[in-house]
Amino acid sequence: MSQPAIPTAAELVLPAPAKLNLMLHILGRRADGYHELQTLFQFLDFGDELGFALRADGEIRLHSPLDGVPHDSNLIVRAARQLQRQAGCTLGADIWLDKRLPMGGGIGGGSSDAATTLLGLNHLWQLHWDEERLASLGLSLGADIPVFVRGRAAFAEGVGEKLTPVTLGEPWFLVAIPQVLVSTVEVFSDPELTRDTPPIKVRSLLEGGGRNDCQPVVEKRYPEVRNALILLNKFVSAKLTGTGACVFGSFPNRDDADKVARQLPATLPSLVAQGRNISMLHRELEVLAKK
Ligand SMILES: C[C@](O)(CO)[C@H](O)COP(=O)(O)OP(=O)(O)OC[C@H]1O[C@@H](n2ccc(N)nc2=O)[C@H](O)[C@@H]1O
Ligand SMILES: Nc1ncnc2c1ncn2[C@@H]1O[C@H](COP(=O)(O)OP(=O)(O)OP(=O)(O)O)[C@@H](O)[C@H]1O
Structure with a gap:
């Protein structure tokens, strides 16, 4: 065992x-x-x-x-x-x-x-x-x-x-996991990285809006990530998280996210999880503090 x-x-x-x-x-x-x-x-x-x-x-x-x-x-x-x-x-x-x-x-x-x-x-x-x-x-x-x-x-x-x-909405996310390891240092060192986006105010931030400035550089360097974005974009508006490699789209419920997950090829593993404004770690620590 x-x-x-x-x-x-x-x-x-x-x-x-x-x-x-x-x-x-x-x-x-x-x-x-x-x-x-x-x-x-x-x-x-x-x-x-x-x-x-x-x-x-x-x-x-x-x-x-x-x-x-x-x-x-x-x-x-x-x-x-x-x-x-x-x-x-x-x-x-x-x-x-x-x-x-x-x-x-x-x-x-x-x-x-x-x-x-x-x-x-x-x-x-x-x-x-x-x-x-x-x-x-x-x-x-x-x-x-x-x-x-x-x-x-x-x-x-x-x-x-x-x-x-x-405090954001807490939709369900489908996170596709391209089978490649992206180096954060490499992405941040790329001369083509956009480094001059004007600052925005938090209140002007539309939920789910805004782009990921790392995405063009990561798509260029890692074809696996570009392919994952193309695949996911067939079903939902997809975006890179951090410096990748994962890409994600949001759904109003778990069923819708699961349905798309089932349609992705076996070469592109994925996970479905709900967005949370309070991390599970803090929820557990609160319970511990009350004991
Ligand atoms: C891209 C993000 O994941 C967005 O959440 C983070 O900013 C990266 O956070 P992280 O992985 O904890 O990054 P660190 O371990 O601190 O830094 C890794 C490398 O990324 C670059 N780096 C990271 C964060 C940042 N604001 N500017 C950078 O240029 C630096 O080259 C650094 O040596
Ligand atoms: N406990 C750990 N779990 C994962 N990676 C670790 C850990 N400790 C050190 N590392 C190193 O950190 C690197 C980045 O791992 P990590 O999984 O945190 O990346 P990431 O999800 O891209 O992070 P971020 O979004 O913070 O940039 C790994 O390739 C590994 O070399």
């Missing part, structure tokens, strides 16, 4: 939901090479799952290796070690990961795993750090981590860390 991804030894099991960038505008480039963005984040009710157990010896051990990611480079381990160091904590943790999100998909898998680690260990180690402090530690590891720490759908500015919570 195969081992469960998260064994019963885990004392705390928490979700790490995916996100979508419903739009993504690039306004400019900073001196440090990072880009000023405006993006709209919403969570999906689908994601990875992490399990945590206390260790008294101070070791951080991730027991679920990811192909191509050395143990010490995994964002889970990096986030855990940073928190431990900055909090001066002598406790350690065993960590397990049930990886369900495609890697390099633009749906934030690594960033969400890191945020769940920060919030999970904050709870397990009883550090009582507030979200602001955790989000700022998260930002030092990745631009997408703060929104997962905050757990609220948001209009993001700066490099993605200035967050204004928003």
